[in-house]
Amino acid sequence: MPASTTNLALDRLSLIGAILKYPRGGFSVTSLDKVLTLLCARRNLIQDTLAMTTVEGARPLMDSSAGPYALGGPDAANVHLGGVHVADFVEHLLYVPHVAAATKLPPGGEVRIVVMDKRAARTWGGYSSPAQTYADLFATPGWAASEYRYAIRDKFLREREWDQAPDVP
Structure with a gap:
């Protein structure tokens, strides 16, 4: 990706203090919560839905x-x-591959069908990634995204993200 495209894509995140851009190139995340929230806010399950069907x-x-x-x-x-x-x-x-999405499905309201990209098809093992799961829950009504975020943070981050282990001589 060209550097100018990357800078434009990261501009909003930089403006709100979610990332720090380095003058000589590169960046680091300074607020994981802000980055996740902005990325998740762009998720639109209704627009991304191919079909609604039954189980x-x-x-x-x-x-x-x-x-x-x-x-x-x-x-x-x-x-x-x-x-x-x-x-x-x-x-x-x-989530299904684009080819499977062309299948004729009976109408219903129990299962939302969404296309998975090639990378997801290669790397997801039957379930969406933790980050994609958060984005999906964020795009649904209710409290699920907040509860999931707290629970997943407890599972993966034992300490505050800015805490670092002491230097070992």
Whole structure:
């Protein structure tokens, strides 16, 4: 990516103090919460939805012979937190490759079908990544994103993010 494109993309984050741009190039994150919040605020599940269907209608897409798939939203949050429920299961979120998305599905309101990109298809193991899960929960009504953020932070960050281990001689 050209440096000018990167600078433009990071401009808003720099203005609000979420990142620090170095004069000779490069940057560092100074506020993880601000970065996550801005990125998540751009998520639009309604716009990104290919179809709404029933659980039964979505089952063929979750057949491994049909290609990779990943559950997102509350299903992924539950897995990432080892069974701790922080989100209501109002609807399931199913990521599928673009090819599988062309499948004719019965109408319904239980499962939201969203296309997964090639990188996600390679790296996600049946569930969306912790970061994507947060973005998806952030884009849904209710308190789930906040609860997930606190729980996932407790799981991955034992101490405040700016605390560093003492120097060892």
